[in-house]
Amino acid sequence: DSGVTQTPKHLITATGQRVTLRCSPRSGDLSVYWYQQSLDQGLQFLIQYYNGEERAKGNILERFSAQQFPDLHSELNLSSLELGDSALYFCASSLRTSGLDTQYFGPGTRLTVL
Amino acid sequence: AQSVTQPDIHITVSEGASLELRCNYSYGATPYLFWYVQSPGQGLQLLLKYFSGDTLVQGIKGFEAEFKRSQSSFNLRKPSVHWSDAAEYFCAVYLGADGLTFGKGTHLIIQP
Numbered sequence: 001d002s003g004v005t006q007t008p009k010h011l012i013t014a015t016g017q018r019v020t021l022r023c024s025p026r027s028g029d030l031s032v033y034w035y036q037q038s039l040d041q042g043l044q045f046l047i048q049y050y051n052g053e054e055r056a057k058g059n060i061l062e063r064f065s066a067q068q069f070p071d072l073h074s075e076l077n078l079s080s081l082e083l084g085d086s087a088l089y090f091c092a093s094s095l096r097t098s099g100l101d102t103q104y105f106g107p108g109t110r111l112t113v114l
Numbered sequence: 115a116q117s118v119t120q121p122d123i124h125i126t127v128s129e130g131a132s133l134e135l136r137c138n139y140s141y142g143a144t145p146y147l148f149w150y151v152q153s154p155g156q157g158l159q160l161l162l163k164y165f166s167g168d169t170l171v172q173g174i175k176g177f178e179a180e181f182k183r184s185q186s187s188f189n190l191r192k193p194s195v196h197w198s199d200a201a202e203y204f205c206a207v208y209l210g211a212d213g214l215t216f217g218k219g220t221h222l223i224i225q226p
Contacts, residue, residue: 002157002159004157033214035213035214042217042218042219043204043216043219044216045213045214046213048213056213058213090157090158092158099146099210100146100165102160102163103160103214105150105157105159106157107155107156107157108157
């Protein structure tokens, strides 16, 4: 158990809908990262937040957004969903924002868009 | 562009045999390097990491990896695999403020 929790575990929705994925980092960690894992693209970094502020952006679509709240939990919002958004979405957390800090991954949320 | 290559999509090894999973990176400087393992239905677990210093690093579960700057490689090894090592293995690099860049992964199958 990494100490990172993600809810829900599974999510099934229809095209055009909007969903919110939630992540609680390990106690004491200030950074939260979101990754997408799909068969065709592999594991891709989406976005990072550090202590409530956006820190880095990766291959995140404009239809996707995220935020980190004062209690440090984070939410990833996916809107106007398409079939291709079906994937496993991972959250990871680390103590700070340095590459020296280990990123601990949650179990993921499996999103299925029908 | 910076990238991570894992040339082997699948590898099959007999239980008790040695293992080497290959990883090559493309980056101008020495990156921070990681190996993660993903068991079916699980998240990713860090096996080991390399930042600097001794080029042979030890990790959890009996794994080790060797950084070779001349070959831009960071191969993962284990002297004797167990059936529980069957999983997906990912090599990753940290290149700066862009999160981790992962390879496509190597699926390890253990034969009895």
